Amino acid sequence: MSLILASNSAARKAILTGAGVAFAAQGAEVDEAAEKTRLLAEGAGPADVAQALAGLKALAVSRARPGAWVLGSDQTLEFQGRLFDKAASAEEAGDRLRMLRGHAHQLHSGVALARDGHLDWTGRDSARLHVREVSEDFLTDYLAAEGEALTSCVGGYRLEGLGAQLFERVEGDYFTVLGMPLWPVLAALRERGVIAL
Template identity: 60%
Template sequence: MNASLILASRSAARRAMLAGAGVPFEAEDAGVDEPAIKAASGSDDPVALAVELARAKALAVSQRRPGAWVLGSDQTLAFDGGLISKAPNLYAARDRLKLMRGREHQLHSGAALAKDSVVVWSGVDTVRMRMRDFSDAFLDAYLAAEGEPVLASVGAYRLEGMGSQLFDRVEGDYFTVLGMPLWSVLAELRRVGAIAT
């Protein structure tokens, strides 16, 4: 490797993906104002927004860490013709999950790689997910078991946990659901020489 890799994220799932793939990295919170970026983008396009947020995170850390490769990643959720943001509390998460049950939504996971304050690559992957028609009793048990940590996910679920029981169909890559298009990220890291080929 010719430079260190920094993951510009607080996400435990993204950290676990890179660690599980055997990629050496440091993690640093990008500290970006996501609502402000969304507002400034002027776009309701969830795909473009996922990439824009990933680019903003990569650039924010890259400006502080010259010479390092910086990987930013973010995710948007499109449902019923609109964008969904993270639920502020478990009551809002419950209402949202009730609205989404028995219906389909899309997760868009964007990623961007920057070095020396320049984005050298960005990409996105999409997964289509259908929630099953779960009961209110199951929903209450799910939220009681998972608690506040589900609020860190835009969909108020973790597919790697009990949230897997909310679904009856997922079309697309598992890593994209977790929050990063891992296969394309790894390919790009190899291409730029940030990890071994």
């Protein structure tokens, strides 16, 4: 059976590729900003938003790809009860990291499987990340090394790269931090015959 990842995220592609899952990737046409605004106005929390957006992405692609299983995924960052979007610039990412310095925040990763325009399965997982008291010198060097790549991830860091040095500890699943709770996804794909048992 064919599987389509409703995302062009390099991290999510790498997660599935590393796990040996065959898939094609197609970005989803979803107005995330408008949907987030709607969901928050309806009282959704940051974890709910991640799961809902994953479902909307899966549905958007599945309507155009009959018969295929479509995997949607989304991630939100929660700090002190507030949801944060990806930074619009490297400077904004730096300001966010300064705000997170010495504190814990949560990453919520939502996933959904859809087929023929219907949601078949959803899941989510959260991780708690503790940012160490990084020095301004380290942060300056980090921001210069990462550059505009800081705007491609919601926290302004890539745990699989230099960003690992920002943390004193992480509570939760590594793949959830990268943007997709892999173990539940693999189980759901096996149950549906998309990958071998």
